[in-house]
Amino acid sequence: MSWTDNSTSEDGYRVERSVAGGPWVEISRRTDAFRSLTDRNLSPNTRHCYRVIAFNELTEAAAEVCATTKQPQLPQPTGLTVVGRTDTTLTVRWTDNAEGEDHYLLGWGRPTDQVLPRIISIPANPGTGEMTYTVTGLDSSTDYRVAVSPRKAGHDAGSPVDTTAWTTGGPIVNGFTSSVGAVQACTPTEVTLNWKTTGATRVVVKRGSTTLSDKTQSGPGVWEGSVSGGSHDGNVLYTLTAYAADGRTATANVTVYRSTAYPLIKSIEFNNTGWYRLEAWYYDLYDNQLQKIGDVASGGKININPGHCQLRRIKVIDPNTGRVAFLTNPQIVLGHNEGGTSQVAAG
Numbered sequence: 001m002s003w004t005d006n007s008t009s010e011d012g013y014r015v016e017r018s019v020a021g022g023p024w025v026e027i028s029r030r031t032d033a034f035r036s037l038t039d040r041n042l043s044p045n046t047r048h049c050y051r052v053i054a055f056n057e058l059t060e061a062a063a064e065v066c067a068t069t070k071q072p073q074l075p076q077p078t079g080l081t082v083v084g085r086t087d088t089t090l091t092v093r094w095t096d097n098a099e100g101e102d103h104y105l106l107g108w109g110r111p112t113d114q115v116l117p118r119i120i121s122i123p124a125n126p127g128t129g130e131m132t133y134t135v136t137g138l139d140s141s142t143d144y145r146v147a148v149s150p151r152k153a154g155h156d157a158g159s160p161v162d163t164t165a166w167t168t169g170g171p172i173v174n175g176f177t178s179s180v181g182a183v184q185a186c187t188p189t190e191v192t193l194n195w196k197t198t199g200a201t202r203v204v205v206k207r208g209s210t211t212l213s214d215k216t217q218s219g220p221g222v223w224e225g226s227v228s229g230g231s232h233d234g235n236v237l238y239t240l241t242a243y244a245a246d247g248r249t250a251t252a253n254v255t256v257y258r259s260t261a262y263p264l265i266k267s268i269e270f271n272n273t274g275w276y277r278l279e280a281w282y283y284d285l286y287d288n289q290l291q292k293i294g295d296v297a298s299g300g301k302i303n304i305n306p307g308h309c310q311l312r313r314i315k316v317i318d319p320n321t322g323r324v325a326f327l328t329n330p331q332i333v334l335g336h337n338e339g340g341t342s343q344v345a346a347g
Helices: none
Strands: 012-019 025-030 047-055 060-068 078-085 090-096 103-109 118-123 129-135 143-151 161-166 172-178 182-184 189-198 202-207 210-216 223-232 236-243 249-259 264-272 278-283 289-296 301-304 311-317 324-335 340-346
Touching: 078 143, 078 161, 090 103, 090 143, 090 161, 103 129, 129 143, 172 236, 172 249, 182 189, 189 202, 189 236, 189 249, 202 223, 210 223, 223 236, 264 311, 289 301, 289 311, 324 340
Parallel strands: 182 249, 264 324, 264 340
Antiparallel strands: 012 025, 012 047, 047 060, 078 090, 090 129, 103 118, 103 143, 143 161, 172 189, 189 223, 202 210, 202 236, 236 249, 264 301, 278 289, 278 311, 311 324
C-alpha cells in the first residue's frame, strides 16, 4: 500500500491491520517520512483492512483501505517442449497440471526480451493432460522464447514456464570480413577472416579453391568464428559457405585487394623495328645502369622478364649512339608472377 502525505505537522505514522473483521493490530510505527508499506506472509483468500494513522502530540488522522489476498497459484505446467518446427512456425507441447483454470496465457518473443511482445489467451482443456499449440507468423532462422501459464480469477498468476527453439530456414551470413582490405604488392601480410552466421550447422571457408576451414556445430544458433587467411600480397578472393541442417546454403565473399604504385609486369616482348642492333638494360630507380638483359637484332625481338618483386627501370638503347630507343610507359615496373604481359615495338 502507499499513500500521500497531506500533513505538515505529523510526528510519524502508525499502520494497523484487521484480518477478516478482527481487532486492529499495530504492525508498523515510524517517525521518518515513509509513504508505503508491503505486508508479507498473509493468509490467502482473506480480507485484510489497513489503517494508516498520522499522529503528533495533540491529535491523529487516519485513512483506511481493504483488499482480499488471492488464492495460491495454480499448479504450473511441466514438460514444455517444442515438437514441431517450420520456417515460420513452432509447435509446443506441455502437460496441464491445473484443474479449473479459466484459460492459458501463451507468449513468445526473442530470448533477450524482458517482456514478451506477443501474448495470447488460449482455451483451457477440461481437467489435466497434454496440450499443444502452434505459434505462427514467425521469422525463419530465428531463436524464440515461448512461455505458457494457467490463469484463474482470484488466484496468484505465478511465473510462466518457458522454452527456447529456432525456426528452420536457410542459413544467414551475418558477417564475413577480413582484417585488412588491401595489401601492398610484394609485401606479404598475414590475413585473418572473421565470420558470423545464423541458422547454420556447417561453415566452410575457402581461399580460391583451397579449403581453409570446415567446421560444424550441433544446433542452428548464432555462430561466430575466425580463421587464418594466410600471408600474401593481395588479389585474393575468400568464400564462405554456410549450410543449414536441411542442406540449404548461403554464401559470402570477401576480397583482399593488391595495392601498387607501379605497374606489375610479368614480361615485356620488345620488337626491334629499326635498322640497327639494340641493347636492353636494367637500371635502378636512380638511373644507374645495373645489368644488360640482352641484344635485339634488327627485325628481332626479346622477351624481358623481371624477377618476382624486382623493382626496375627498363631501357632499350642504341649501343653506338647511347640513344634511348625505348622506355616502358611508365618507365618503372615491378616484376610480379601475377603481372601482365606488354608488347612494344620501336627502333
